[in-house]
Amino acid sequence: GEEGSLEAYLKLPKNATVLSAQVELSCERRREPFITYTYQGFTGNERGGFSLAVGDVNGDGWTDFLVGSPDYGVVYRNGRAQLFFGGSRIDLTPDLTLLGSMGEMLGYGALICSFDSDRYDDLVVSAPSRTGSTYGTVKCYRGSISPSTTPTFTFREEEMGSGFGLSVATGDFNSDGYDDVAVGAPDYDGNSTNRGAIYIYLGGISPDSSPDLRVAGEAGDRYGISLTAGDFDGDGYDDLAILGSEEACVLFGNTTLNSNLSVVYNLSSAGITGYNIKCLGDINGDGYDDVGMNTGGVVLIVWGADRTTLLNSPSSTILPVPRGASSQFGTSMTPLGDFDRDGLNDFAVGDPGAGGGYGRVYVYRGVSGTATPALYKTLQAQLPYQALGRSLAAADFLRDGWVDIVAGGDMYSGAPMGNGSFTIFEHRDLSDLGDNRPELFLGGITDPLYSNPSVLNTTVVVSGWEDKLNTVLNQLPPMQTDSYGNSFVTLLLRLEAHSEGLYRLANLSIIYDMEREIDATRRVRSVLENPSTPSDPYGYVHIASNVVAESPGGVNITVTNLTLDTRPWLIEEIPDLELEEDGYSSTLLNLRDYFKDDRSPFEELNFTVKTLLNATRGRLFVTEEGYLGADLQNGSENDNWYGNITAYIVCTDPGGLKVTSNIFTLHVYPVNDPPYVFRSPPAYIDEDEQFTFGYYYEDVEGDPVTVRLVEGPENMTIDENGTLYWTPTNWDVGPHNITVELSDGKGSSLHTFHITVNNTEDAPVIISSPPTIAYVGHTYYYNVTAYDIDLGDVLTYFLYESPPGMKIDSQGRITYLPTYKDVGDYEVIIGVSDGIVEVRQNYTLKVRVFNLPPEVESPGRVTAWDLKTLRLQINATDPNLGDQLRFTLTEGPEGMEIDTYTGVITWTPTPDQLGVHNVTVVVTDGQVNVTVTFQVEVERTPREFTLKVTEPREGETISGVFYVKGSATVTPGEVEKVEVRVDGGEWKVANGTAPFRLRLDAKFLEAGPHLIEVRCTDGYVYSNITAVNITVRHPQKKSPLIYVGVVAAAAAAGAGGFLFFRRFMEKKKEEEERRRREEEAMRFKEELERDRERIMRGEILERG
Incomplete structure (x- = not known):
């Protein structure tokens, strides 16, 4: 790893001679990749840690961090932001506190950026004022060695209630070397409703508080829900990504900004809602910054690209949801740089709802191309119900080359809103650590006091470096002199190491010898001038000396010099002076030009002013800087008075010797007096x-x-x-x-x-709600928040009834650590008094064994098909062995069911249920409920139709009545109907489906070729058409002459002939009757078949 050092400073007398020097050095190697530092100093349900920002505000080269608490002062939600300065060690003591006014909610958003031309980063804190009674603001505090709590600039809301400051972002949009600030107002209306607006303030040499650009959306756009900045198209200008209610847009950076917004991702067409957007840096190494977008428990990564690609065909990837994540996954995100040192930039995602409200932070590795990023590390909450991951930021706080993470948890304390907290995860890859081989140096000496090539994992005594100390003492000039005239030199003792670990310097021992010359003039003179000082028979005065030292050693006193002191003298006479009536001046005359002493510097001379004439009309005095001053303002006898005041000055040196000046006059002249x-x-x-x-x-x-x-x-x-x-x-x-x-x-x-x-007395009001469950082995906290409208009343808190061991302090903070024997229910009664009137709060506290929430894995977005059964397993485990999990479907489409004990979802979507459906499942272990929400998208199942026509056959010749017959089926589902048409005419519905039949009469068709087409449908999709070619041929009609011939033949045959005719006609009539009955039976059968089909479709009741 990189080199580190530990420095200690030694203060020794300049003229000392060191006799011996030694110190103990011990080493211990680091054992954990993350060292956590958690801040719990927030109070009063202020939601500390709601926002975070990092940067170097005081210009010392160490990264500082800003923490926002928008609900500070919970009654009025004034808000505050606290700045923590960075250094060689993590220090959780706030160095600067910025306070909001009534209802401001200061600290809702936070930025640290270089807005002006100095070398310090500046603080930008938003105060959106969601009370509805004041305008929202964004305040800019200029960075410096000692930053002020008064804002340098204040950006003000244009329209009250527009949410000005609900989102803020910073980037160099015009590439001029200064950071610019963007402020979102998603509820801005203007001339319509919920347009949303973005305000951009350009940084520079002399920035101001007026927006340089305002961009507003159309009705319902709500632009400004979230903002982030980065160079997404790789042109060297930072761009501003804007999240609205229906789309994500980009305002591309340029030397001259315009109000043109480019839609990059349409949320409404994708059926999703965006909640948060954040630049993750260039996580795939292609030279373009990438963006993470929280769409309600699912994080969508939109990959940066050239502008043409971004506007026409942007690429995106859904980030895998970790096991146990909640619907708040993606509430916060932050870039990490190369966190794991693999050459690709990484990022972190916060989930304050994970673990039933404990919260987690997930670290993802960068990837190549547009591959899916993989989970690298999971950072756990450090406090119960911390909501870790509400906010995120990252920086190399210790300058050791490793990126550290700071995560806000605004709900810690168990109250409905939460005091809040934040945790710093100091990061280091232990595999990169070398062996402990420290070296100890003394400032000014090149050679180390200690250097050992072998590994040191113990304690050694470093001694024998007194000669090197003496060398440095002789070389360095005095650096400090105390009130007694002792001069000191400060020496640097520096421990250097090439690996991270715990290094200690202890039990420093330095023994030295020194000589000191002391000026005893004042003390000797005071003894000599004291009349009561006795002398010996020879006239000598004996003066005792007392020497005090903080360390043992021998002392030898020698008187080396006695000199004479003379009185001060007046260089020249004091001139006459003048001052207006009722005036005041502290610089009437510089006395350095008029008085001097032989031994004492001017600063050690003492002055007294003696007034002779009109002493009560004004006061003459001498300032610490040596000026003569006059006060004609204060006092009862100098109002509107003018005239002359005479005085003289007495100057006394440290030895008590005096000189008196001449008498001078102060002329007081009249001026106009105001009323x-x-x-x-x-x-x-x-x-x-x-x-x-x-x-x-x-x-x-x-x-x-x-x-x-x-x-x-x-x-x-x-x-x-x-x-x-x-x-x-x-x-x-x-x-x-x-x-x-x-x-x-x-x-x-x-x-x-x-x-x-x-004030007239009013009763206090308790506004906080108590946590009603306490867990064995976990400290129960409840901050009783009460206020008294009578300003200045001091509230006193009491416990009238409580479980054994419960305590309440003077600030209303209740603490209680239950044990297993305390399991049960207890009545708690709290009293709050202002000394005159008292109010009480009663509640039942349930002491239970601590139960860890179930861990549920979100299935993400699931695809289903209509008419096909979906079986989906909701994977969940419970850390408490023996707990039986129960699954409940609280939201889902009609027909969807879940097995209470196995968590298996079953559902067969109907064709009418195409589209996206929201599904919510609650998993409980009987005490804690965990909710997982995901989406199921139903798509149309491809249909496989089987349509066969058995009659008529292809090319068949038809005459008279004929039937189109066949069979129609579909997979999946059932055929609703079969339709037939002839020669492209009107479609007619056949009877039945499998089989189907339709009666046609060829007499209505012309003789010759015809095309019969058949198709079927399940009510949603039609099959392909099956065609059959037929030929219609009509029989020749019998001529009426035949009947005439038959009658004529019968007549010729006589009676026998008429009998033949009669039988012929009767047989013809019987044939016609038989054909009529067959046709009637066929019609009845067809009607019966149609009724059976309708019964199967549920259209009519079955008839007996």
């Missing part, structure tokens, strides 16, 4: 009572006065006579600053006073 107020309003008033106050003011010169209210509470007014009117409400309880300006046309004055609105 002034000589009556103030009352300091306290009661809420809901009308406050009226008339000002009493005066102008010394008698000029007319105008009055204006400069600062005051909302709804306070002032009339032309200077009378204030205001009726405070309960929301106004507390102190207020009021400022009124009075002007005489030549000058003005501000009159500021303070009014405190007294």
Whole structure:
């Protein structure tokens, strides 16, 4: 791995001589690929970790990270964002807190980007204000060594309630070297409904808060649900991907931006809904950034390509859903760079609903081409119900060459909303670690104090480096001097290693010798000048010395020098000065030009001003910087006074020697005086009572006065006579600053006073809902959130009834660690009091053995065919051995069923059920329910028709009545009807299907060739046509002359002949009657066959 170091600093006296030096060095190799750091400092259900961003805000080369909490101040949802500075170690102490105003929801979205021209990254935090009463904003805070909590720019919502700031993104869209900011407002209406709008603010040398481009959609588009930036077409400009309700669009970057949006993916035609979109970086190494899109538990990857391909035939891949993932898979995504160091960029996907709300983060490897990315690592939640993966970001926080991941979990604490948390996964591939071979260096010395070619996995004592310490002490100048005059040198002790592990320096021991010269002038002089100091018989004064040291050693004191000090002197006389009446100046005269001392620098001289004439009219003083100043503003005797003040200055050196200046004059000259107020309003008033106050003011010169209210509470007014009117409400309880300006046309004055609105007592209100289940071995937390509309009331929390061991602290935080013997139900009664009025909250707490939720695998998108039975196994396991899983189908198409115990879904779609169907299955172990939602798409099954015509035969000659017969079947399903037509005429329905028959009469057809066509259908699809060619031939008709001949023959034959004729006619009549009956029987049979077919189709009831 890359080199790392550990530094320690040694502070030694400059003139010391080191006698011995040693330190203990120990090493221990790292054992885990991920080291986790979890922050739990969020409170009050603020949903900390809802948003994340990374960048270098203070310009120190280490990556910092920003964490948003949009529900901070849960009553009003003010929101906040906290900045954590990076460094050589992970530090979870926030370094900067940005607070939102009432209802702002500051921290809903977060970015860190270089918006202006300095070398610092800037903070961009959105506050969409979903309360409906204020406008949404996006605030930009300029980066610096010590960033300010006051925004430099504020981007403001155009239309209240448009969701301005629900999505934010950053990229260099015009490729000018400065990051630009895009803000989404998906609920923007304009001249229609739900158009959605995108606002782009261009960064630069002098950016401002006005949008440089606004792009709005059409009615119902809701552009701006989610935004992300990347170079998707590889032209060197960052592009902006925009997610709407029906489509995903791209605003392509260019030197000059325009409002043309290009649709890349049509969601509505695909039957899906988009929830989140994120640039994943170039994960297949083709030079184009790729995009991940969350479509409701399924992540779709749209591969970047040249612009023509993107607009006409974009490629996409569905990301495999991991086992145990929830419908929230894809809530967050982030690029990771080359996380596994295989040459391809990787990415991570968050699933805050996995594990029944614990949450997980899935790391996927990059691929070549458009192959499906494979799952590489799974990062687990570190807290119960953490909702890990609500937000994601990544950076090399420790600068060790390995990308680390930070994941937000905004639901931790078990409350309905959650305090929130975040976890940093410090990453390192252990196979890359080398052996522990550390080296210890002393700053300024090239050769190491310790260096060993063998592996070190123990503790060694590094000693014998006192000579090297003495060399460095002699070479370096003094770096620090304390109040006693001791000079010190700071030395660097540096431990370097070529592999990651735990390295410690301990038990440092340095023994040294030194000499120190001490200036005892002041102390000796004070003793000598003290009249009570005794002397010996020879006139000498004996002065005792006391030396204190923090370490043992011998001390020798020697007096080496005694010198004489003289008094300060006046370089030149103090001149006369002037100042306007009621004036103030702290720089009237620089005394450095007038006083000097032989031994002491000017900063050590002491000055006193003595006033002779008109001392009560003003105050003369000397500043720490050595200037003479005058104050004619404060005091009761100098108002509007002008005249002369005389004074002189006394200068005293550190030895007590003095010099007095000449007497000088301060001339005070008159100026115009603005009006002034000589009556103030009352300091306290009661809420809901009308406050009226008339000002009493005066102008010394008698000029007319105008009055204006400069600062005051909302709804306070002032009339032309200077009378204030205001009726405070309960929301106004507390102190207020009021400022009124009075002007005489030549000058003005501000009159500021303070009014405190007294409160009438109101009862506290508990707004939080308690978790009602506690698990054995897991600490139960409940933050009782209450507020009192009476500002300033301090709330006290009590437990009146509770299970043994439950505690509540002064902030209302309940903690309880149940054991197995505590399993059962308990009544809990909480009391909250403001000292006068108390409210209570009752609930039943169920103590249970902790149950892990089932792990359910989503089948993804499933294809089924009409008339074919679908059998689909829902795969689920339960970590708690012995738990019996139950499966319930809560959403699905008609006819679909699921086996309660096996989880097997069976369904035979009808031809009317083509299309996409949503399916929802709930899997429970009796305590925890896990829901999996997927889609089943029904497509038409290809039909296989079998149609045979048995009569008439091909080429058959037909005369008279004939039948078209045959058989028709279809797989799958059944034939609904068979149709026949002659010579392309009207289709007629035959009787039956298998077999079928249709009676035709050739007498209605002309003699000659004819084409008979037959087809069948199942009611949805027709078969191919089967054709038969026939020839119709009509028999010749018998001539009436035949009958005449028969009659004539009978007449010629006499009686016998007539008898023959009679029999001939009777036989002819019988033949006609027989044919009539056959035809009637055939018609009845055909009608009976049709009724049987209709009965089978359920059209009529069967007749007996």
